[in-house]
Amino acid sequence: MTEQPRERSGIPGSTDEDGETGASGESAGERSAPPGAQRDAGGAGEPKEVPVAAGTTSPAPHGAPGAYRPPPPDWVVAVQPGEPPAPMSATTGWAALATGLLAALLLGAGLGINLLLIALPAAVAAGAAARAAGRRPRPWTLCWAACCLALLVVPALRDAGWPSFLAVAGALATGSLALQGGRGWRAAVLGPTGLLAGVLPGAAWAIRSARERAAASRRRWGPIVRTVLIAVALLVVFGALFAGADAAFADLLGSMVPETSVADGPVRVLCFVLGLAVALAAARTAAAPWRWDRLRTPPGKARGRLEWALPLVVLDMLFAAFNAVQLTVLFGGYDAVLRKTGLTYAEYARQGFWQLLWATLLTLVVIALALRWAPRGRQRDRALVRAVLGTLCLLTLLVVLSALRRMDLYVDAYGLTRLRLSVAAVEIWLGLVIVLIMVAGALGLADRRGAPWLPRAVTVSAAAGVLVFGLLSPDGVVARQNVDRYERTGKIDLEYLRQLSADAVPALDALPEPQRSCALHAVARELAAEDDEPWYATGYGETRARKVLEDRPLRPGQAACTGAGRHRDHRTAVR
Secondary structure, eight states, X not given: OOBOOOOOOSSTTOOOTTSSSOOTTOOTTOOOOOTTEEEOTTOOOOEEEOOOOTTOSOSSOTTSTTOOOOOOOHHHHHHOOOOOSSOOOHHHHHHHHHHHHHHHHHSTTXXXXXXXXXXXXXXXXXXXXXXXXXXXXXXXXXXXXXXHHHHTTHHHHOOOHHHHHHHHHHHHXXXXXXXXXXXXXXXXXXXXXXXXXXXXXXXXXXXXXXXXXXXXXXXXXXXXXXXXXXHHHHHHHHHHHHHHHOHHHHHHHHHHSOOOOSTTHHHHHHHHHHHHHHHHHHHHHHHSOOOGGGOOOOOOOOOOHHHHHHHHHHHHHHHHHHHHHHHHHHXXXXXXXXXXXXXXXHHHHHHHHHHHHHHHHHHHHHHHHHHHTOOOSSHHHHHHHHHHHHHHHXXXXXXXXXXXXXXXXXXXXXXXXXXHHHHHHHHHHHHHHHHHHHHHHHTTOOSTTOOTTHHHHHHHHHHHHHHHHHHTOHHHHHHHHHHHHHHHHSOOOHHHHTTSOGGGHHHHTTSOTTHHHHHHHHHHHHHHHTTTOOGGGOOHHHHHHHHHHHHSOOOSSGGGGTTSOOOOOOTTSOO
């Protein structure tokens, strides 16, 4: 969650988060073991040389005392986090325990604001562990932490599961980046895995620290346990008395306290273990992070100008020819193209979108490989790189616009669906990545040094895209577009709209009857079945949908769909 003070790493060319040589995640007096050495069992960080007899590879049988064990690869030694410099603090332990208890009490009923409530003590545990390890927060650490917490707001606002899943996955990734730091592409790609890798080490660190503290302070545990038991007893006794004295207070207390039963025991135990494990993994990673920026790959061999530039110039010419045809079609109209190709309006739009999406992805791969093998000996070579790749990026942006235009044509013909909206959003994000690459090249950074801000900028854009996608309510956008299309054309796919979540209710409420009752019948049934959900597991989308259905009740019975009219969209299309 924070960063270590800078130290010399002993790894040539290794950089810390700010690009300076240092040991991100090492404590004072601790260094990575050199190749051929291994740490002792206590994790103190002192290298132990492994004796190997001359001309032999295994002086003793495997598993025997003193048996030779091959050292780990150099890259493993370089990136491994090592041991935290100090035992787990009491603040970290209590915060992790609070995370587990909140997960056990709040997580079993569903997702809502409870995820944010559970994440707060986990963040406290990680912050305390980082502070005890001597790591201090930096601006990018705070940026990743803010992204993590902001993404956890999406499940509290939206009822649809798919944007909430994307938001939770993005929160785990940005939270892991906040814990570990790093500035390069390796940290951006591999950083989100650090939190998962810290689950078992975090549990071992907690057990070892608890034993040390228990042995040193057994006399203080008695008063703490007695105090907690007395406080719990007072809350239970007086809470029961006040609940029996006033019905309004009993309702308030019942809505605030989660309902528990014996049948929920295994689920709550599992949630407790999950919450505690995540909090301990976050604390362990914050105290001793993985150092992905130390992972080095040899630079690509620079090619000659002709060998490097000729394929890219040919590709630029192909992109230019394609975009010229697209401009001709745009200004000349689609009728002539449809007559010449024999395609229908929708087939022409659908035919090209997926191909153009793959063309955009492959262009990014081509740019990455071209930069690896680009000539970089002189200033003239770097100017050639920027000219050729800048032209390719500009032409790729036109391809992105063409793909989005085709999706717009297809949506206008057959309506908007979740998948169509999702792939269009991905295409927009890929266009933004290309713009960032162009900016890096325009600033003169598209050479072998790379753009130091580019990996972080691309990662932030991805996190921001997922956040905006969730806040815009994708199901609501799909419903509004289909309602508008119905008003223009009289065509609607009620079967598909019945699959949307409660986020779509305000938009579908604008349909006339009987289409309105037919589209909302399924979601109204689901909301009635979930009417007893607690406040912490209920999103704003569900609350707003219930208010709409209360103000304008649906027509009773399944007969609401009789005569409503249905229009099936093209089933082979992008759904």
